[in-house]
Amino acid sequence: MPYCRRCGYKLPEDALFCPNCGAAVPPIPPESRFELADWGERIAAYFIDIIILGLIIVPIASIFLWPWTYLIGGFRWDWGMSAVFGLSNVFSFLYWTFMEGVYGQSLGKMALKIKVVRADGKPMDIVTAAIESLGKAFLLPIDFILGLILYPQKQQRLFNYISNTLVVKARR
Numbered sequence: 001m002p003y004c005r006r007c008g009y010k011l012p013e014d015a016l017f018c019p020n021c022g023a024a025v026p027p028i029p030p031e032s033r034f035e036l037a038d039w040g041e042r043i044a045a046y047f048i049d050i051i052i053l054g055l056i057i058v059p060i061a062s063i064f065l066w067p068w069t070y071l072i073g074g075f076r077w078d079w080g081m082s083a084v085f086g087l088s089n090v091f092s093f094l095y096w097t098f099m100e101g102v103y104g105q106s107l108g109k110m111a112l113k114i115k116v117v118r119a120d121g122k123p124m125d126i127v128t129a130a131i132e133s134l135g136k137a138f139l140l141p142i143d144f145i146l147g148l149i150l151y152p153q154k155q156q157r158l159f160n161y162i163s164n165t166l167v168v169k170a171r172r
């Protein structure tokens, strides 16, 4: 709970002015309002998402795609597998964009009680979530390793940095 810098009055959450003395309250950056999620929690949430997606997507994608690869050049396991994995990436991108754009949390993040927030304090939206999910769905190793090297203080993946988002512990 914040206190007024001028008079020490206990301020209500999200107050812009002190109700006691009227002093302006400086906006609080999200990284000090929230506690950053640990990489361990984020990686665990990622694997929960991947397992859920895998259980749903791989059977569906297989049913739809394998007949097509059969028509193209006879039954080809390698084509079939690449098509299924390609489609899985697209599905996981749409899944993360929707869940994190609308709820700020994928199912894995809900399980780990963490969420995505915008660093400017505004609510999450679909475009921000799409940018943030792009790296995770298609370029994860680069996205993650560059984030570790470039943005260790805020624990951002490269695409968290580009979309100006942070992953934080969700308070209840």
Ligand SMILES: [Zn+2]
Pocket (backbone or CB within 6 Å): 004, 005, 006, 007, 008, 009, 018, 019, 020, 021, 022, 023
């Ligand atoms: Zn005051």
